[in-house]
Amino acid sequence: MIDVVFQLIIFFVATASLQDQTFDATLKLAMAPDGQPVTAKNPLEVVIDVNSEGQILMGRIRYDKNTLGAILKQTAATYGSDNIPIIIRGDGRTRHQDIKTVMDQCTGAGMYRIKFAAMKEAGQ
């Protein structure tokens, strides 16, 4: 039994950091120490990274704005535009113009509620 417990501990510790690998690790998120902390993850949420050069990434794959718009429209058509939480993870140095491009694609797909991800407490 103890062997199995150790195996489980190793499994959970090894896989705990895999979540972060789905995002662009080079992003330096803007700081928002008073923002609402993220407690639960919605499995339907769409996370869009915008790096300091204005490139748009989802799951570390780069997309142009037209492809992003098409994906968002398809997602909205499948699940309903009100049910999909959109989270924009913008680098603190990104120009607002590049964030606007992503927001415009979201509104184009009928998604008006948007969340900006920021860093509440910095890790390592």
Place this chain on the structure above:
Amino acid sequence: MARKRRQLEGEAGELNLTAMIDVAFQLLNFFVMTAHPVAVYAHLDILRPTPGGKTLEEAQFTDLITIMIFKDRFSINTKQVSQVQLEQVVTQLAKLGKNQSVLIQSASDAPHQRLITVLNMCAKYGLKNLSVLSM
């Protein structure tokens, strides 16, 4: 006779835990040495203006407060303010009501950090009705 049997049973039931405890401490050491603080993320909610919503001209006649973000400065209803003054205004707004509408307009060349700073300020004082527009 009975005491002897009990002694034998006790000896047979003992388990040497030394090796297992050694491994447990090795694992504990490993995880403590390799652990690092986990970053805590925050979400800042905004609303984009809907096509069927109020136009900006209509909204300006109501109590709408407009915060403008530029690359190097902030302004409230076209009056230039410092970040400290902006925070004071946001504090006063929050005292009037948490549902106060705030329109945040950001210049194209302003860094994203500045927008987050303003949203963070609004979140700090509980303002929830935030719309973001781009200039």
